[in-house]
Amino acid sequence: VSTRVEVKLGERSYDIHVAADALARAGALLKPFARGVVPVVTDKIVAALHLETLASSLAAQGIRVIPVILEPGEKTKSFRDLEQLCAALLTSAVERNDLIIALGGGVIGDLTGFAAGILKRGINFAQVPTTLLAQVDSSVGGKTAINTAHGKNLVGLFHQPRIVIADTGILKTLPPRELRAGYAEVVKYGALGDADFFAWLEMNGGAALQGDSGKVEHLVAHSCRMKADIVARDERETGDRALLNLGHTFGHALEAATGYSERLLHGEGVAIGLVLAFRLSAVLGVAPSADAGRIARHLRACGLPAAIGDIGGERPPADLLLAHMMHDKKAKDGKLVFVLARGIGQAFTANDVPMEKVRQLLNE
Numbered sequence: 001v002s003t004r005v006e007v008k009l010g011e012r013s014y015d016i017h018v019a020a021d022a023l024a025r026a027g028a029l030l031k032p033f034a035r036g037v038v039p040v041v042t043d044k045i046v047a048a049l050h051l052e053t054l055a056s057s058l059a060a061q062g063i064r065v066i067p068v069i070l071e072p073g074e075k076t077k078s079f080r081d082l083e084q085l086c087a088a089l090l091t092s093a094v095e096r097n098d099l100i101i102a103l104g105g106g107v108i109g110d111l112t113g114f115a116a117g118i119l120k121r122g123i124n125f126a127q128v129p130t131t132l133l134a135q136v137d138s139s140v141g142g143k144t145a146i147n148t149a150h151g152k153n154l155v156g157l158f159h160q161p162r163i164v165i166a167d168t169g170i171l172k173t174l175p176p177r178e179l180r181a182g183y184a185e186v187v188k189y190g191a192l193g194d195a196d197f198f199a200w201l202e203m204n205g206g207a208a209l210q211g212d213s214g215k216v217e218h219l220v221a222h223s224c225r226m227k228a229d230i231v232a233r234d235e236r237e238t239g240d241r242a243l244l245n246l247g248h249t250f251g252h253a254l255e256a257a258t259g260y261s262e263r264l265l266h267g268e269g270v271a272i273g274l275v276l277a278f279r280l281s282a283v284l285g286v287a288p289s290a291d292a293g294r295i296a297r298h299l300r301a302c303g304l305p306a307a308i309g310d311i312g313g314e315r316p317p318a319d320l321l322l323a324h325m326m327h328d329k330k331a332k333d334g335k336l337v338f339v340l341a342r343g344i345g346q347a348f349t350a351n352d353v354p355m356e357k358v359r360q361l362l363n364e
């Protein structure tokens with residue numbers, strides 16, 4: 001089976017194709033957007049595993065691939081790599097109406113999308129996400145960015161892809177820890193806006209993480225549908241789109257406090273952040289306290305951390321975490337914008353959360 005999800009953005013609308021064998025069929029899906037030659041930006045790990053499948057699928061449509069292969073890892077989202085990537089793309093003589101393909105996780109997608117957005121004032125690009133996180137989150141919605149010394153994702157722009165092709169079969173080669181980290185973002189969708197989906201995940205998420213392909217396809221497609229809806233309502237995050245940051249104010253602070261290292265992957269920080277957001281909601285009296293426990297139980301059952309104490313090594317102090325939260329770009333006029341919830345599936349934004357309550361929670 002294969003699912004098509006539309007991101008409705010007027011003339012910038014595009015389709016997300018979700019299927020277990022989408023990569024092998026990508027050539028036909030990409031052909032309407034491509035000329036005879038397309039640069040495919042990817043990283044070394046993904047290139048070794050999956051570039052050939054994409055290249056031969058394109059070759060079958062008479063399209064030749066120019067591979068641009070970068071180092072894997074977050075460090076690649078830098079000005080230096082952006083400059084080199086732009087040079088490589090210009091050398092490959094991309095024209096204004098050409099297509100650039102991003103084949104990889106969120107790092108490749110964010111960097112390539114940004115390069116496509118600024119090269120010749122904007123070139124078409126396609127997302128072919130290869131991590132669960134990229135399939136359910138970063139490849140959809142048009143946010144692109146690189147990191148600077150001042151922080152993550154601080155330089156970038158909105159540039160929507162022309163098409164997203166999510167091959168869920170490709171996730172079989174993803175390290176299990178990366179798969180679980182991406183799954184935290186899937187749980188986020190249930191927690192923020194769909195209690196039925198959350199209940200489905202409680203029943204089926206474990207099997208999906210074990211590789212049940214029908215269930216993986218369902219959860220990717222459903223997550224994409226939810227993100228597509230929110231992005232269609234609020235492309236530039238002036239309102240509803242902020243709900244997608246559920247768990248992220250805490251998560252980013254935890255990532256920063258652990259040095260963006262192997263100690264804590266982004267999705268793992270989000271997992272802990274989700275539980276903290278629901279616990280904060282309970283402390284503030286807006287959500288039943290049982291919901292935080294329910295989310296924590298599901299995350300732990302899936303092998304994800306659910307409390308600050310689950311992070312290996314020394315516990316990050318509350319003051320350090322608070323300092324990182326104030327620094328986060330989601331801080332507005334010195335006050336923290338939090339995504340809270342009235343219960344599972346009922347997130348909302350609040351900008352009047354007393355710092356003391358947050359500090360207490362971080363110390364517990």
Ligand SMILES: NC(=O)c1ccc[n+]([C@@H]2O[C@H](COP(=O)([O-])OP(=O)(O)OC[C@H]3O[C@@H](n4cnc5c(N)ncnc54)[C@H](O)[C@@H]3O)[C@@H](O)[C@H]2O)c1
Nearest residue numbers: 045072105106107108130131133134137138143170173174
């Ligand atoms: N633009 C957005 O809206 C948005 C949203 C969320 C996250 N992000 C960004 O996404 C990035 C994280 O993305 P990520 O988690 O995909 O990390 P990533 O791109 O670094 O990929 C993780 C690792 O998995 C490897 N890999 C990728 N696909 C594989 C596969 N199929 N099999 C085996 N290995 C594979 C990669 O080489 C890498 O080593 C961050 O930079 C974050 O800021 C962006």
Ligand SMILES: [Zn+2]
Nearest residue numbers: 185248266270
């Ligand atoms: Zn995230």
